[in-house]
Amino acid sequence: MSGRVPTAILISGRGSNMAALLAAAEDPTYPCDVVLVLSNRADAPGLAHAAARGVATSVVESRGFGADKPAFEAAMGAVLARHGVQLVALAGFMRVLSAGFCAAWAGRLVNIHPSLLPAFRGLDTHARALAAGVALHGCTVHLVSAGVDEGPILAQAAVPVLPGDTEARLAARVLAQEHLLYPAALARLAAGWPGVPAAADAALANPLPALPALSTNAAIL
C-alpha cells in the first residue's frame, strides 16, 4: 500500500460532500487516496467534478437492475474490487444497501447523515428538525450497518437552529459543517489502518468554527 487507504466515494447526485473529500485527499498526507467515485446514476452532477479532478469514475445504474438488489450490489462490488478499494464513503448515495453488503464491508463503510443521530433518521431531516422545535441540529458520520442510519457514530457536528430559520437556511448551515466533519472523520478512521501512519492526535473536536451571535430570543429557545 502507498501509505494511504484506497477509498471509493459513492454518490447519487450533487456531490458536495464528495468534493470536500476530494479536496482533502489532494493533500498527500491525508490518509485516504480516493481511487474511485462510483455513482448509481449516470446523470449525477458530482461525476463531472470528480472527472475534472482526475479521479476515476464509474456508473452502475441501479435502475437497470430493477428489484434485483443482489445483482446491483455484486456489480458495484466488482467495480470496487477492480479498483482495489478498501474503504467506502457514502456521500449522498440514495440506495439502501443490503445487510449482506453491509456485513461484507463492516467497519469499512461510512456514511454522512444530515441530523444528529439517532434523531431524525431517514429523509427530510431539516424540515423535521424545524417541525420538532429542536434548538440544536447537525450532522453525523457513522459506520453503516444493516439498519438505515443506525450504525455506530464516529463523529458529529452541531449547529444552532436560529429564529426564523427556513429549511433551506438550516440545510445550508448543516451542509457547511458536513464539509468539515466528513473529511476529518474519515481521516480519523483511516489513520492507523494497516500500513497507514497513525494520526498524531486522533481526537476529533466538533469542527463548528464559531457560533453566530445568538439574539436574546434565541437564548430562550
Ligand code: GRF
Ligand atoms: C447530504 O446532506 C448528506 O448528508 C446526505 O445527502 C446529502 C448529499 O449532498 N446523506 P451532497 O451530494 O454531498 O451535496
